[in-house]
Amino acid sequence: MSRPYGLLAELTHRCPLRCPYCSNPLELAARREELPPAEWQRVLAEAAALGVVQVGFSGGEPLLYEGLELLIETARREGMYSNLITSAVGLTPARAARLRAAGLDAVQISLQADEAEVGDAVAGARVHAAKLAAAAAVRDAGLPLGLNVVLHAGTIDRLDGIIRLAESLGAIRLELANVQFYGWAHANRAALLPTREQVDRAAEVVAAHAERLGPRLALIYVLPDYHERRPKPCLHGWGSRALTVNPRGDVLPCQAANAIPDLEFPNVRDHDLAWIWRESAAFNRFRGFEWMPEPCRSCPERERDFGGCRCQAALLTGDATRTDPVCEFAPDRGLIDAVLAAPAAPGDWRYRPAAGA
Amino acid sequence: MPSTMRPELAPHVRRQIDRVSGRPMLLHPEGAVELSESADAILALCDGARGVEEIIAALAAEFDAPEATLRADVESLLAALAGRGLLKSSS
Ligand SMILES: C[S@@+](CC[C@H](N)C(=O)[O-])C[C@H]1O[C@@H](n2cnc3c(N)ncnc32)[C@H](O)[C@@H]1O
Ligand code: SF4
Numbered sequence: 001m002s003r004p005y006g007l008l009a010e011l012t013h014r015c016p017l018r019c020p021y022c023s024n025p026l027e028l029a030a031r032r033e034e035l036p037p038a039e040w041q042r043v044l045a046e047a048a049a050l051g052v053v054q055v056g057f058s059g060g061e062p063l064l065y066e067g068l069e070l071l072i073e074t075a076r077r078e079g080m081y082s083n084l085i086t087s088a089v090g091l092t093p094a095r096a097a098r099l100r101a102a103g104l105d106a107v108q109i110s111l112q113a114d115e116a117e118v119g120d121a122v123a124g125a126r127v128h129a130a131k132l133a134a135a136a137a138v139r140d141a142g143l144p145l146g147l148n149v150v151l152h153a154g155t156i157d158r159l160d161g162i163i164r165l166a167e168s169l170g171a172i173r174l175e176l177a178n179v180q181f182y183g184w185a186h187a188n189r190a191a192l193l194p195t196r197e198q199v200d201r202a203a204e205v206v207a208a209h210a211e212r213l214g215p216r217l218a219l220i221y222v223l224p225d226y227h228e229r230r231p232k233p234c235l236h237g238w239g240s241r242a243l244t245v246n247p248r249g250d251v252l253p254c255q256a257a258n259a260i261p262d263l264e265f266p267n268v269r270d271h272d273l274a275w276i277w278r279e280s281a282a283f284n285r286f287r288g289f290e291w292m293p294e295p296c297r298s299c300p301e302r303e304r305d306f307g308g309c310r311c312q313a314a315l316l317t318g319d320a321t322r323t324d325p326v327c328e329f330a331p332d333r334g335l336i337d338a339v340l341a342a343p344a345a346p347g348d349w350r351y352r353p354a355a356g357a
Numbered sequence: 358m359p360s361t362m363r364p365e366l367a368p369h370v371r372r373q374i375d376r377v378s379g380r381p382m383l384l385h386p387e388g389a390v391e392l393s394e395s396a397d398a399i400l401a402l403c404d405g406a407r408g409v410e411e412i413i414a415a416l417a418a419e420f421d422a423p424e425a426t427l428r429a430d431v432e433s434l435l436a437a438l439a440g441r442g443l444l445k446s447s448s
């Protein structure tokens with residue numbers, strides 16, 4: 001069994017924004033359910049001992065979690081590289097300096113669009129201008145700046161402007177993430193799903209800019225998997241390189257794994273991470289290839305994609321062991337084609353609640 | 358690659374010894390890269406002050422290897438890291 005390299009620490013589900021594409025679960029954790037900082041410190045120490053060298057502090061909005069700086073210090077003391085994954089609301093120059101002093105290694109700010117009018121409409125809050133100021137504050141504090149923009153029907157045509165904005169903000173990396181349909185994004189699928197023409201055009205725009213920019217600004221393009229013929233791989237394999245701890249302390253092989261109804265996730269209040277990683281039923285459930293049905297079981301691609309996303313299989317078919325319906329060989333591919341053929345309703349979404357803000 | 362450059366890891370990259378394996382590794386926002394001992398020895402000399410020629414000379418003094426081999430190792434490592442945005446771009 002390999003060791004985990006990365007830990008995604010979801011400190012809180014609270015967030016001042018209301019992104020309709022939010023991948024957080026529909027049942028958001030309340031503040032009183034959140035793990036206290038002392039528990040997180042123990043989790044970080046256990047993670048480092050197990051081999052984790054990278055921590056992403058995320059949420060919800062991690063800046064709302066009291067104790068963030070303490071946890072960054074802990075991660076640094078344990079020799080882990082820490083990345084803050086943030087909407088950047090509340091990231092003033094003073095806060096950026098404090099985070100840096102605590103030992104933070106990098107910041108990734110999410111933007112909703114390239115212009116305030118569109119960005120604020122997607123976020124369900126007036127935040128775009130503050131995000132641009134925060135990006136400057138991050139750079140002024142001497143922290144490396146990455147950006148993330150979720151692409152969907154309402155923003156994917158704005159790629160050119162988005163890439164130019166990232167360039168002007170001095171980012172070293174821009175993740176252009178086609179919306180993945182988990183959590184609130186799944187509930188808002190018809191409002192968010194781009195058309196085939198939109199995604200084809202987007203791929204061209206990204207390729208042209210990538211060629212022009214070279215390594216100066218790394219463009220990471222996350223494919224729109226409904227429009228693909230093969231599924232995205234299940235991470236680097238289920239329970240193989242990474243783990244997620246959610247605000248309640250449940251430990252998941254993947255941040256979307258609570259889409260799988262019949263898996264019981266172990267909690268850090270009951271078990272240490274080493275046991276959870278090695279012994280727990282949830283982490284062992286889809287390791288290896290034994291669990292696979294056909295067509296995956298006898299398909300050579302299984303070494304690369306592991307039969308696709310277990311969480312997506314569960315979300316769409318109710319059975320996490322089935323082949324990811326995105327795959328052209330999957331018996332359930334019709335489910336995806338039906339969604340692609342259904343009438344779109346761009347912009348007609350339900351905002352996620354700005355929980356606890 | 359111009360031989361006048363003075364290579365250095367980008368500010369977002371950290372080189373450290375892995376606690377579990379005891380081996381050298383690079384950490385950056387997207388992941389971890391395990392380093393060979395020779396790559397680690399090269400990077401220990403990439404301090405933004407030494408030029409490529411000085412790095413090769415320092416390696417030649419330390420290791421019993423033909424200069425052509427060392428040069429090839431240094432150049433291919435630096436090209437690979439630069440291509441992944443892990444080297445400081447200016448200098
Ligand atoms: C869930 S957010 C939490 C951190 C913070 N609130 C933020 O938005 O940056 C983590 C990252 O996932 C991205 N994200 C959210 N929902 C997504 C989805 N459905 N598909 C792809 N990326 C998504 C966000 O843009 C952000 O970069
Ligand atoms: S609502 Fe938006 S900003 Fe808040 S956690 Fe979700 S993706 Fe991040």
Ligand code: SF4
Nearest residue numbers: 296299301302307327
């Ligand atoms: S059949 Fe299974 S293993 Fe083969 S490509 Fe499709 S999802 Fe991947």
